[in-house]
Amino acid sequence: MSPHSELDRSYANPMAAALPLASVFPAFSDAARDAVPRDLIARVAGADPAWTPAARDTFSAAEADRQRDRLVCLLVADLLQAEIAAHDAAADAPEARAAAARCVLGLRVLRPAMLRQGHDLDTLATGPVEIARAMVERVQASKTDADYRMLQVTLH
Numbered sequence: 001m002s003p004h005s006e007l008d009r010s011y012a013n014p015m016a017a018a019l020p021l022a023s024v025f026p027a028f029s030d031a032a033r034d035a036v037p038r039d040l041i042a043r044v045a046g047a048d049p050a051w052t053p054a055a056r057d058t059f060s061a062a063e064a065d066r067q068r069d070r071l072v073c074l075l076v077a078d079l080l081q082a083e084i085a086a087h088d089a090a091a092d093a094p095e096a097r098a099a100a101a102r103c104v105l106g107l108r109v110l111r112p113a114m115l116r117q118g119h120d121l122d123t124l125a126t127g128p129v130e131i132a133r134a135m136v137e138r139v140q141a142s143k144t145d146a147d148y149r150m151l152q153v154t155l156h
Helices: 014-024 030-034 038-045 053-058 061-089 093-117 128-141 145-155
Strands: none
Touching: 061 093, 061 128, 061 145, 093 128
């Protein structure tokens, strides 16, 4: 089977792994899809005058990969911030261990994307929560206005 086969449940795209859950979340409802801004639909469809064929041609697969990696970094860093806060506020050891385990999982996704983005991953931190904290600080420090806009479009 192909490594991208839905039959063997392996996906190259990290977002594709969540597709079976799409019907669980109201954000994927028909009403939510209908709420997508029309200018975004026009741009994707190529009807926006500013989105000329020349502009489409300059948007390469490499640029799409770069944007995907950046979005993954931003989203996973946000998720890790919540896990770090949960770890810091944990009243007992099992809760803290669970938060640390979730940080390990988040780092498995974050590290390759950060490496492809050219981030330096050297850190003196030793535990998963401390490493996650250092990685989140690096992602947050490198945020640009374009990143804030990408998050607005993605999350709203």
